[in-house]
Amino acid sequence: MSDRARDTRISMILSWLTRRGELQVRLLAPLLGVSGATVRRDLAVMEEKGLIRRSYGRITATRRSTELPVSLRLSQNIEAKRRIGALASSLIPPRTLTVALGGGSTVGFVARNLAARRDLTVVTNGLDTATCLTARQTVNVVVTGGTARPLSNDLVGKAAEQTLRSYQFDFAVVGTDGVSPKAGFTQHSPSGAEIDRIMLEQAECGIIVADSSKLGKVHKTKFADIASLHTMVTDSHANADMVAFLRKSGLNTILVVIPPDAGFTQRAKPGVSPKPR
Template identity: 40%
Template sequence: MFDDRTSALASTPPASGSGKRSRRMRAILELLTEQGAITLQDLVATLGVSAATARRDLADLEQQGLLARTHGGARMAVPTSEIPVRLREGQAPGVKQRIGRAAAALLPDGPLAVAIGGGTTAASVARSLVFRNGLTIVTNSLTTASEIGARPNLRVVMTGGTIRPHSFELVGVLAENAFAAMNVGAAIVGMDGVSAVGGATTHDETEARTNAAMVRNAQRTIVVADSSKIGRTTLAPVVGMRGVHDLVTDDGADPAELQRITDLGVRVHVVSTRAHETN
């Protein structure tokens, strides 16, 4: 059975500025991802807001290039199933914080080189490491680097690469070569999909190649993903589950899928969604 010893462990904002509006805008993008298009009338009914409020949200998202307005509604500007990182920051923040703490607790004390990828869950791990000494953190995430780069007790190394606007990650040949040139004790990566059959996957093939280069030279690979990612397989494979040493998720994940992952030799660590916040 999977390991539940950790179960007790406990960017840039969108133009809207408010957490409530950010959640609405995420909901709009999720609806468009599922349906491709939506009418203003359906949006008002689904979100329980006025037509004027819905129009302002659509106008804001259109200005950011995330959708295209139509007569009486909106459609996706570019087909995608990936929510931009600036809107993902507020998704399940308490759960991601606990996943980050649990993953950080898996790292041994003392000097260590750690590679940390992009995404909000991986960023939560980085935040849990800010008071550690002797760590060298290699990252391709602009968000993570900006948060921890000023810590005098950490040595932070950034890769080069091309910025992915959805995730603020540096990807491509420069990033891949940087990771290939370093040996790290652990690689910590967030994923869009994690399943026994599909392995660890992302929405973007360039990001997947960069993440694959990161884990290739790591002695230990730790995947962090909230329960909504468990059992999913997305477009681009990064690593099969037999290449993953640890998976840290929450107790909303399908137990049967976690058991299948455990059977492949992965140590599965589950944090509770009901743990009290300690902020």
């Protein structure tokens, strides 16, 4: 089984736990369509990551959220994220600029494409983003202060916010957990959403990067309205009606083409949930 399939199953389990609070382990194999051994391996990973507690044939979530740790998100929709990162980075012109980059797996692919640039100063709260950018030792990298948020491996809080407010950015590139015509751009984490809001607020041009699995999702905290952003880069699996709405709202919505064999995966539909027994 691939890491991508495992991470999709883990996402489904977390989604069910968020709605039900507790699940019987014996129900998971038939619900997921895998063997009991596969379920046990998945639960071991979840326990190692601190996502669940196990006792007497049942599991409970350690927190009421469906957000996956960034280490598990890295294997989801890789080809879409790679192409989104390449295209989004090409929107940043080759001249001396100051750019804000958030954390997250999709922004990480933007960082990879910018890492060889000698004309950029990049300010980021993402620890993984900073590591990627410093590998080539060409980009001038500024890392905000703040408190580390383990799920996303980024920095949040007053120190991070103050650093960002001391800059004016030519571009800001951030990810999102949800894109909705009514709710706008949303994140799981209120503290993470505040960082993204400030980055975009301080930037002349704001760019959202999000694979199409994020479209139609709504999460806890809104950080931007649809009409307030300049550009979003997503992929060709995006819902056509939603793309049309976003464009009509003034958001320059760019689609990268994903081949049929790219292994794109969607999260479980909200209505799918194990029945109590």
